Amino acid sequence: MRHPVVMGNWKLNGSKEMVSGLIKGLDAALNGVEGVDVAIAPPVMYLDLAEQLLSKANSKIILGSQNVDLHNNGAFTGDISPAMLKEFGASHIIIGHSERREYHNESDEFVAQKFAFLKENGLTPVLCIGESEAQNEAGETVAVCARQLDAVINTQGVEALNGAIIAYEPIWAIGTGKAATADDAQRIHAAIRAHIAEKSEEVAKNVVIQYGGSVKPENAAAYFAQPDIDGALVGGAALVAESFAAIAKAAAEAKN
Numbered sequence: 605m606r607h608p609v610v611m612g613n614w615k616l617n618g619s620k621e622m623v624s625g626l627i628k629g630l631d632a633a634l635n636g637v638e639g640v641d642v643a644i645a646p647p648v649m650y651l652d653l654a655e656q657l658l659s660k661a662n663s664k665i666i667l668g669s670q671n672v673d674l675h676n677n678g679a680f681t682g683d684i685s686p687a688m689l690k691e692f693g694a695s696h697i698i699i700g701h702s703e704r705r706e707y708h709n710e711s712d713e714f715v716a717q718k719f720a721f722l723k724e725n726g727l728t729p730v731l732c733i734g735e736s737e738a739q740n741e742a743g744e745t746v747a748v749c750a751r752q753l754d755a756v757i758n759t760q761g762v763e764a765l766n767g768a769i770i771a772y773e774p775i776w777a778i779g780t781g782k783a784a785t786a787d788d789a790q791r792i793h794a795a796i797r798a799h800i801a802e803k804s805e806e807v808a809k810n811v812v813i814q815y816g817g818s819v820k821p822e823n824a825a826a827y828f829a830q831p832d833i834d835g836a837l838v839g840g841a842a843l844v845a846e847s848f849a850a851i852a853k854a855a856a857e858a859k860n
């Protein structure tokens with residue numbers, strides 16, 4: 605049985621005050637919620653503060669981050685290493701987000717290297733994949749997702765996906781309010797799982813595949829009712845404690 609994972613990607617949002625208010629609010633709102641892993645990825649600047657607040661509250665919220673470099677030290681100005689993330693308690697690290705693929709020209713191969721380096725350092729990659737609106741309209745969704753996944757599978761073997769998380773995020777659904785329907789998302793999730801199953805049914809059966817793109821408390825339960833949707837990667841709604849907690853609760857209820 606796959607354990608659901610709901611993760612908040614805070615993107616470039618936050619201040620000391622906001623981080624502290626949101627973490628306190630979330631921890632309180634999640635009190636008593638069982639059967640779902642809840643993770644947050646604040647901007648890296650606030651990991652220290654987040655770690656302190658979570659540990660003071662004895663919270664079960666998992667700490668994550670939004671990016672990582674390919675080195676653990678050296679002359680790489682502006683970059684952050686897995687070792688540093690680990691030192692601040694971050695375990696679930698988002699890579700390959702479409703915003704980084706687009707604004708920082710991150711290729712499938714580069715993202716795959718990050719995947720390998722996270723695993724080498726004992727961290728959990730949250731690998732984002734997904735198609736653009738044009739690719740969607742051209743019927744290329746599954747091919748695009750397969751290509752993005754193959755960058756990992758063909759270099760590291762399908763077993764590299766063990767313990768990792770895949771986040772299917774159609775680019776046209778991110779921050780637009782135009783979410784994929786639960787049926788469409790299920791169809792793509794099933795296709796992604798089938799693609800992995802071509803190499804290993806066991807890995808396909810166990811890998812967590814999240815949906816991301818305009819997930820809100822209002823539509824969350826419909827996604828989690830689908831057999832191949834194992835959680836969510838949430839942007840905007842993760843910035844409001846009650847909304848994010850409601851999404852996590854919906855996952856806990858649907859999957860247990």
Ligand SMILES: O=C(CO)COP(=O)(O)O
Nearest residue numbers: 613778779817818839840
């Ligand atoms: O990009 C996302 C999460 O990584 C989704 O963002 P929204 O939930 O704001 O659409």
